[in-house]
Amino acid sequence: MIEIKKIVPNLLLAVLLLFSCKETENNSNNELYFPPIGPDEWETISPASLNWKTEELDDLFEVLEEGNTRGFIILKDGKIVIEKYFGNRLIGSQSFDKNSSWYWASAGKILTATLVGIAQEEELLSILDPSSKYLGDAWTSLNPDQEKKITIWHQLTMTSGLDESVNGSDDYSPEKLLFKAEPGTRWAYHNAPYTILDQVIEKASGKSFDSYFDSKIASKIGMRGSWQRIGVNNVYFSDTRSAARFGLLVLADGKWKGESIIDDKDFLNQMTTTSQTINESYGYLWWLNGKRSYMIPSLQIILPGPILPNAPEDMISGLGKDGQFVCVVPSKNLVLIRFGMDADNSLVSFQFLDLIWEKINNITGN
Numbered sequence: 426m427i428e429i430k431k432i433v434p435n436l437l438l439a440v441l442l443l444f445s446c447k448e449t450e451n452n453s454n455n456e457l458y459f460p461p462i463g464p465d466e467w468e469t470i471s472p473a474s475l476n477w478k479t480e481e482l483d484d485l486f487e488v489l490e491e492g493n494t495r496g497f498i499i500l501k502d503g504k505i506v507i508e509k510y511f512g513n514r515l516i517g518s519q520s521f522d523k524n525s526s527w528y529w530a531s532a533g534k535i536l537t538a539t540l541v542g543i544a545q546e547e548e549l550l551s552i553l554d555p556s557s558k559y560l561g562d563a564w565t566s567l568n569p570d571q572e573k574k575i576t577i578w579h580q581l582t583m584t585s586g587l588d589e590s591v592n593g594s595d596d597y598s599p600e601k602l603l604f605k606a607e608p609g610t611r612w613a614y615h616n617a618p619y620t621i622l623d624q625v626i627e628k629a630s631g632k633s634f635d636s637y638f639d640s641k642i643a644s645k646i647g648m649r650g651s652w653q654r655i656g657v658n659n660v661y662f663s664d665t666r667s668a669a670r671f672g673l674l675v676l677a678d679g680k681w682k683g684e685s686i687i688d689d690k691d692f693l694n695q696m697t698t699t700s701q702t703i704n705e706s707y708g709y710l711w712w713l714n715g716k717r718s719y720m721i722p723s724l725q726i727i728l729p730g731p732i733l734p735n736a737p738e739d740m741i742s743g744l745g746k747d748g749q750f751v752c753v754v755p756s757k758n759l760v761l762i763r764f765g766m767d768a769d770n771s772l773v774s775f776q777f778l779d780l781i782w783e784k785i786n787n788i789t790g791n
Contacts, residue, residue: 458503459682462647470504485784492768495521496665500760527764530745533661534710542692550629552577559628565602579608580618581709582700589615597621612703614722672760714740735782748774
């Protein structure tokens with residue numbers, strides 16, 4: 426028989442550990458500042474107060490300006506440490522400031538991924554559902570058996586098996602969605618299967634994509650932006666601070682001032698960690714740093730090492746054309762936003778972002 430006197434101390438220890446964990450979690454949440462919704466207010470903290478090397482800031486600003494940057498923000502613990510705009514050089518006499526709107530390009534994929542998670546949390550869909558459950562039959566040119574194998578999960582992970590090499594690969598018309606490989610066996614950066622997730626969300630929620638996004642994310646954290654159709658693509662536009670708000674939401678594990686915007690921690694973890702074994706540096710439409718290997722758009726080769734050697738290993742990012750960057754670094758409580766025009770003539774500006782982090786490391790002393 427087990428002695429009661431042995432059980433009680435163990436039980437007390439377990440209770441103490443539970444409260445200790447909760448206190449640690451609450452303290453972590455309390456470390457973050459959240460700007461108010463509505464008023465154009467945002468607390469700042471000076472680089473000098475963080476013991477950052479302020480004499481190195483000009484080198485960072487020079488890289489940003491030469492790289493055609495328009496808006497740049499770094500948050501520390503939710504507060505603005507650096508906020509810089511470069512509009513006059515880039516667009517003549519017209520200024521670019523904290524109220525100016527800019528396109529997210531493919532960095533907006535992380536907004537859609539998060540919205541899918543919210544829809545799943547509300548039991549409107551499951552990411553393991555066949556996409557045809559929401560898109561109907563013949564949404565591709567595949568035969569019925571092939572088509573039913575494609576799930577929402579495959580769309581989120583860029584493993585649909587649809588051919589990205591067709592002319593007009595952004596077009597999600599059935600005649601452009603052709604069989605290339607079995608779903609889950611091949612990773613390829615392909616906009617069309619991603620873009621049609623909008624229709625999946627609309628069918629599951631019974632609302633327009635825009636209104637569902639606004640009601641579940643944008644209005645709750647104070648984002649000021651809109652989705653706009655550019656050709657076949659659905660592109661999000663917002664000011665730089667709105668992007669920082671979204672980065673802060675993800676940094677806070679889906680909470681905003683204690684309110685759960687997305688409470689499904691399993692989905693959040695899956696979204697921001699390696700989603701499949703082919704491209705280790707890709708989650709659910711998020712790019713992941715610090716992995717053993719990575720793939721890049723348009724190439725079917727696996728490259729060794731992390732995507733960004735100078736960036737923190739745990740950084741997760743939404744990355745878009747022309748260097749639209751939404752980066753979150755949990756280990757340092759940092760959010761980095763860069764909006765602007767093309768910096769280096771690449772489809773995704775990995776090298777430019779890595780150079781930015783090289784300069785940031787000089788500032789922070791890392």
